[in-house]
Amino acid sequence: MGERPMMTGAEWLAGSLAASGQSHVFFVDAVLRPTLLALSRLGVKPVLAHTEKAAVYMADAYGRVSGRPGVVAAQSVGAANLAAGLQDAWLARSPVIALTGRKPHAAQHRNAYQEVAHAPLFQAVTKFSAEVAEAAHLPRLLRQAWAAAVSVPVRPVHLDLHGLMAEVVEQGRVAEPPADLSALVAPRFRGAPDPDAVAAAVAALGAARRIVIVAGDGAMLSGCGAEVLGLAEALEAPVLTTLGARALVPTAHPRVAGVVGSYSAPPANKVLEQAGLVLLVGCDTGDQMTHGWRLPRPGVPIIQVDADPLEFDRSLPATVALLGDPRAVLVELLDQLGRQARDDAFAREAAALVAEWRASVAPRLSSDATPIDPARLCAEISAALPADGILVADTGYSGIWTGTLIDLTTQGYQRAAGSLGWAFPAALGAKCAAPDRPVLCWSGDGAFHYHLAELETAKRLGIAVVCVVNNNQGFGQGWPNLRRAAGNDPAAAAELLRFGDHADFAAIARGFGLRGIVVERPEDIAPALRDALAAKETVVIDVRTDIEARAPEPYTPTE
Template structure:
């Protein structure tokens, strides 16, 4: 007997290894009930953005498509929420309902043509008119989401809640797509082109490797380090690739670009040849396209053909970074390389760390977020996951939290403020027993405070660290200067009230919370929170005048 669309969808999602799906009612109700019967947990969120960010975090940690659904009236909100996943190269399947064709263009209640809203933030999308179309189009969407570059796809289902597709006959057996994880295919570059790159690298002067989000997705940390060792080349990363290398490795100089500590940009700027591995060349990682030095040669390795030659490249290799780097290592052999430049880069890094050391042990209050980062580095388990928001949260954690380059993971917002907390909940759904720590500013947490209720109801355990400086700290000094050095004027635009008690709010949702007002309290609070089997909010009272590391910027003449 042919399966109904709802049964086909539920069985296929379950057989494909998904543990959770995320949604806002009212959509796909029969499917969601059938999923729960098969052990897949439907997670009801409090907004379409919250649901999408949960699916995003789930996908980033599992490499499986995050599945999110909303009814027609919420489709516009859901589309807006996919921007971060699109920019972050995250596989997702977003499903929406829409009223049937007979209700279109007739001022139907809550209905607008929402499909165009998904075009800028999805890789592929289509309408699913009948249940018989669902097996083919769902499979195609899953494939599109997981092939390089992985990104969201959109399936627009016939029926306000998708009921036309759910109730019809699918005419197909359930699909098992469990082997289709991102990146699904790993083609390697042409052997002759790899030989050309190897020859160029053997003869080059100061080489710097810049590994980006595509390299992190490929999981090529070991190969990057092996190439770096062979070439005696310092390695900088994008913010999204922060966790792929051991932070304390002698060749690692940290995050390059706008969210950088000074040494990385200095080292990249000194390169005679920049080897870009899975790195997009956008304005953030190049600090507004001021890196590398205009005279530097560029060689690129990327699985995404559209990323090749955005910066003028001398040579480019189209292939999965991990597989291509393995062949490049063989082609390089054991070149004789001068280690002087790598040693100089290591000294720059050591000097900067030495200068920052007093802040990492700062015992003053309000608490310096640098001290908070040091305590997170010490407390994060060997397989722990740190989820960070955008803005100052990304800068603090990207420059001052150390990672082991193996079991630990770092997930960061690609630019959407408020992303981190719901994303951390989704990541925990994929993490199993691994500990998940969320680093959020107070301004970011205000976006999705209601998901504390979701954490409690679904029993999702994350350590939610709130860096509470009672305002938007990143732009604070600039606004104070613009206001004529009158903080009381600037405060009307960037400061929050002093009466919000995040700990009390957490308790109101039935969760445990810990308020930290002294630096020596941070470590014990983190360990207590991580030991719990539920979400614990750790509110850390920091100062808005504490400045995160600032990137080094080359002079215009350099």
């Protein structure tokens, strides 16, 4: 038998990414140049971004939408910026593989140009990080990193490739064929629950009244929307979701009471406060979901379903813990529960609370006020976004507006887990992962300023998304509080949180060769959205809104 043919590390890496189904990789020069050239020849599109954080945000959304890891790369000096961008992917439990160059061992601890220690930078934002000192190690470590990225808890991983631009690994030799990792998608394993735990949960659910189902990001990853609704019907239970699981189930479904926690409309927290038993499905118990750990009420029994054993009893005691893939667990619960006659009074109470709140906010959804009430903008997006559309929302007020007032019918919602400016680059990454689906980005003006340069990326590569800028000339979420703190001195408050009136985002888009539309009247929103969604290029819609308009505020239980 002859020896296996050798190939370079660059050829092996490019061949493996192509064989594994990657359509795009994201990077900032100068890194992996031979690999990127090889990828282009294999039909994988390299996406050159203008900042490492923007490149990571693209890879992050690509991973969330596709289920395969988003791949992002930067040279050694860009490692710190790249690591900073991974925070959102870590918080959102998104599969990302970060590749960085680093100078080899002989250059370490010798004041090498542009070199700092990489391991501490990535420690807090990756679940696996390893050095790749030579090409022969690349097959083993890429496979390990990929598997780690898509296994629960899904999170970013990092490979530090020797060479400033990873050239040591690229130029080395690999003695095995490229790897096909396409079968490894998130979530990699769908474990079944323990039968005794299922029986205990069925008994508790059968005896309980006023059950509330709270579905979180783990449920979204599992894709168990149909099972959640099936269980809601069987138990006559209202459904709440976290912001990240906003589109797990149709948001206007009669069983759905909205996003719960700190970024919610009032009915959701009221429903959770009245629960006699809470069923958590792939839902962590952090401060946002629990509204500062004030919900649910102390002592309420909790049945918790999660694929990650570390989520049990983290903040709230689990009366019954069901370890397994949420969809697999809910299938078992539905099978054993069957359909029983149950009192639907609580479900009707919850639906009445939602209906009452929707009626109260309805005038704002049709408001003709100028500057425009963002609630009207939400209503127009609900009407315009196609059923297969993907809505990408930034953090803060963007998450609250979109999570409470835009209705969605499919699993088409991606939101920043906390990083301001995430949404626009992420929208480009989402479009790369789903080229046939319309993608609409909601960004505030404060967030959009972060990554304006990626308009050039959208133009150069022909990536078509609709970017709606909620332009209120400032950071709107904290505006009233700061004004009060300033002794109701608007000028003093404005110095800290308001921008000038000179930013014309439509003109900026046109400066990059793209389309830009300014909307100052509510009646012009619908035609602008219609035209932008029909375009074959990125379109920026600069909507002039009222900074005094308040997004829905959560109900807070009294102590």
